[in-house]
Amino acid sequence: MNIIVCIKQVPKTAQVKIDSRTNTLIRQGVESIINPFDTYALEEGVRLRERHGGKVTVISMGPPQAETALREAISLGADEAILLTDRAFAGADTWATAYTLSRAIMRLATYDLIICGRQTFDGDTGQVGPELAEMLGIPFVAYVSAIEEIRDRYLRVRRMVEEGYEVIETGLPALITVTKEINQPRLPSLRGIMKSKSAPVPAWGAKELDVDPSRVGLNGSATQVIRIFFPERTHQAEIITGSPEEQADRLVAKLREARLI
Amino acid sequence: MNEKGEPVIDLEKCTRCRLCIKACPVGAIEIYFTPEEQKILDELSAKERAKPEAAPEKPAEAHLAKLGEYRGVWVFVEHAEGRPAEVSWELLGVGAGLARARGVELAAVVIGDNVEHLAREAFAYGAHKVYLVDAPVYHYYRTEPYYRTLCYLAEKYKPEIILVGATGLGRDLAGAVATRLETGLTADCTGLAIDERGFLLQTRPAFGGNIMATILTERTRPQMATVRPHVMPMPEKDASRSGIIIREEAPVREEEIAVKVLEIIPDTRLDTVDVAAADIIVAGGRGLGSAENFRILEELASELGGVVACSRAAVEAGWMPLERQVGQTGKTVRPKIYFAVGISGAIQHLVGMQDAETIIAINRDPHAPIFEVATYGIVGDLFEVVPAITAYIRKRRAEKAAGSK
Numbered sequence: 001m002n003i004i005v006c007i008k009q010v011p012k013t014a015q016v017k018i019d020s021r022t023n024t025l026i027r028q029g030v031e032s033i034i035n036p037f038d039t040y041a042l043e044e045g046v047r048l049r050e051r052h053g054g055k056v057t058v059i060s061m062g063p064p065q066a067e068t069a070l071r072e073a074i075s076l077g078a079d080e081a082i083l084l085t086d087r088a089f090a091g092a093d094t095w096a097t098a099y100t101l102s103r104a105i106m107r108l109a110t111y112d113l114i115i116c117g118r119q120t121f122d123g124d125t126g127q128v129g130p131e132l133a134e135m136l137g138i139p140f141v142a143y144v145s146a147i148e149e150i151r152d153r154y155l156r157v158r159r160m161v162e163e164g165y166e167v168i169e170t171g172l173p174a175l176i177t178v179t180k181e182i183n184q185p186r187l188p189s190l191r192g193i194m195k196s197k198s199a200p201v202p203a204w205g206a207k208e209l210d211v212d213p214s215r216v217g218l219n220g221s222a223t224q225v226i227r228i229f230f231p232e233r234t235h236q237a238e239i240i241t242g243s244p245e246e247q248a249d250r251l252v253a254k255l256r257e258a259r260l261i
Numbered sequence: 262m263n264e265k266g267e268p269v270i271d272l273e274k275c276t277r278c279r280l281c282i283k284a285c286p287v288g289a290i291e292i293y294f295t296p297e298e299q300k301i302l303d304e305l306s307a308k309e310r311a312k313p314e315a316a317p318e319k320p321a322e323a324h325l326a327k328l329g330e331y332r333g334v335w336v337f338v339e340h341a342e343g344r345p346a347e348v349s350w351e352l353l354g355v356g357a358g359l360a361r362a363r364g365v366e367l368a369a370v371v372i373g374d375n376v377e378h379l380a381r382e383a384f385a386y387g388a389h390k391v392y393l394v395d396a397p398v399y400h401y402y403r404t405e406p407y408y409r410t411l412c413y414l415a416e417k418y419k420p421e422i423i424l425v426g427a428t429g430l431g432r433d434l435a436g437a438v439a440t441r442l443e444t445g446l447t448a449d450c451t452g453l454a455i456d457e458r459g460f461l462l463q464t465r466p467a468f469g470g471n472i473m474a475t476i477l478t479e480r481t482r483p484q485m486a487t488v489r490p491h492v493m494p495m496p497e498k499d500a501s502r503s504g505i506i507i508r509e510e511a512p513v514r515e516e517e518i519a520v521k522v523l524e525i526i527p528d529t530r531l532d533t534v535d536v537a538a539a540d541i542i543v544a545g546g547r548g549l550g551s552a553e554n555f556r557i558l559e560e561l562a563s564e565l566g567g568v569v570a571c572s573r574a575a576v577e578a579g580w581m582p583l584e585r586q587v588g589q590t591g592k593t594v595r596p597k598i599y600f601a602v603g604i605s606g607a608i609q610h611l612v613g614m615q616d617a618e619t620i621i622a623i624n625r626d627p628h629a630p631i632f633e634v635a636t637y638g639i640v641g642d643l644f645e646v647v648p649a650i651t652a653y654i655r656k657r658r659a660e661k662a663a664g665s666k
Contacts, residue, residue, distance in 0.1 A: 093445065095446070098440065125432070126433075126436070127448055128436075131439070131440040139520050142429065142433045156523070160429070161341070161430075162346075164526050165525070165526040166401065166522050166525050167522070168520055222443070222444050222445030222478055222481050223446070223463075223478050225474050226476065228467070230471070230473070231466075231608075237622060237636060238637050240638065244645035244646045244649045245649050248646060252657065255598070261598070
């Protein structure tokens with residue numbers, strides 16, 4: 001069973017401070033981590049390999065620093081890691097990201113299953129998974145919470161839907177995105193950590209991937225950011241004062257006045 | 262240079278060309294960014310470059326004419342075996358405004374098995390036209406038959422805008438459709454408008470809501486966007502309205518679909534309370550201190566006929582289930598009354614509840630950001646104030662009941 005896991009390196013917190021004077025982002029050294037949703041994808045890949053043999057290849061598109069995330073993935077059980085990095089890839093929207101990932105996957109030898117996290121922690125779109133499956137022309141199942149059966153060219157999974165679960169079967173190769181219900185990711189093993197230090201992490205750029213330059217990075221993005229601005233919050237609450245009883249009294253009076261209760 | 266004579270790079274001016282490293286004769290300059298800095302710099306430089314590019318790269322006349330072949334605003338009607346998702350009607354509400362601004366028709370796309378009743382509902386919520394594809398192959402949602410059908414319709418009728426709910430199903434569908442149509446898709450829009458060229462301005466929060474970004478799909482059509490449930494207000498329903506139904510044969514056959522749904526298992530553990538649908542929400546955060554303390558919120562909520570929700574901090578502490586979480590990674594709500602109790606008001610929480618009609622913030626810290634979005638603020642100890650409000654409402658009720666006898 002050859003499994004590909006796609007991961008993204010994200011800042012540990014989505015909290016970004018703004019300098020209200022200059023209206024710029026305050027850049028602080030925030031620790032980078034593997035997107036938490038992707039750790040479940042990785043764990044599931046490693047578990048499948050432990051049961052069925054084969055190998056787990058992790059790929060990530062990002063700046064050169066994303067190599068750290070890939071080495072961490074190796075310490076968590078991945079066999080191989082590939083970094084997709086190039087100035088030309090910068091500024092990619094989800095479409096251009098999925099295109100770049102698809103070109104890398106096409107370069108790899110055969111695969112049976114591609115696993116992605118349900119969404120990233122920072123961008124939060126959940127779009128790259130379905131877009132990648134569509135580019136590769138393989139079946140796609142989102143929000144998988146359990147793999148019930150997997151064998152040669154066959155996959156049966158449980159997927160979360162709004163009102164419960166669906167049991168779904170499909171052929172392989174396929175792409176699934178997984179939720180955190182699927183497993184409990186392990187901690188890195190000592191052997192894994194040793195391996196992650198010496199393992200080669202090849203970096204593939206636009207040349208290696210032989211990509212159409214008009215389809216990667218900012219150029220390949222169908223969406224363009226035309227303006228960024230800071231949400232305005234100039235409003236001030238009407239402060240209700242007094243003892244707790246008086247505050248309660250005054251608040252209820254105001255709500256009644258406004259015919260809210 | 263700093264006082265030690267070491268070179269210092271002015272980050273505001275640095276374009277990261279790194280020529281300075283090569284140029285320095287003594288090799289004194291090195292540039293190092295933390296991954297986080299790198300990421301933000303990449304985004305900023307991408308945005309920076311986007312700006313000048315947008316101007317000289319104005320689509321040529323021929324290209325504009327080609328984009329002009331695409332007309333009309335479409336809303337995808339999401340449903341589960343015929344039961345509509347309310348976000349579909351909310352999208353018809355915002356879609357109506359866009360269609361008016363463009364002087365084009367508003368159409369709903371209904372794909373399903375035995376779903377003609379949804380077409381009538383779509384008219385009631387403002388659609389002028391419904392594209393209806395009704396066949397057993399669509400009984401359960403599966404990506405492939407749905408996206409192929411939506412692509413087929415879009416290629417045939419060429420809408421300029423397609424709106425889809427940012428639900429599990431909608432994200433899955435919209436991602437696949439945008440890929441196949443090779444067009445842009447903007448997730449989780451909170452604002453949609455039309456610019457002077459007739460293009461769709463898609464505004465969405467970025468960096469967890471710290472920044473708003475307005476995004477344009479400049480070169481391709483249709484322009485696709487997803488919007489979360491309850492971000493847009495529900496339009497008025499008028500059952501007397503009707504429109505044209507355009508029926509299409511299903512362009513996919515069951516034999517062609519690799520994915521099969523074998524079984525649907527309703528989750529009995531699932532919380533039956535839908536916070537997103539409630540008119541009155543009493544939400545608690547870190548300030549509650551324990552799971553047991555949510556009882557005082559339960560009491561206030563039950564007195565008001567509302568439900569209890571929470572911030573991310575309360576979920577992470579294990580006090581409340583994820584289904585009750587309001588905010589960026591939880592639900593978006595727009596109730597009539599929202600009590601924010603012991604919630605400081607991180608931006609991720611605010612983006613999920615700031616559209617509530619009346620917000621009452623109860624917090625010990627007078628500088629908590631929650632007071633910036635609140636209608637009424639109470640600075641005080643929630644353990645005294647909340648029971649006092651509950652007791653007061655209870656007392657008024659009792660008096661009223663006694664008085665009316």
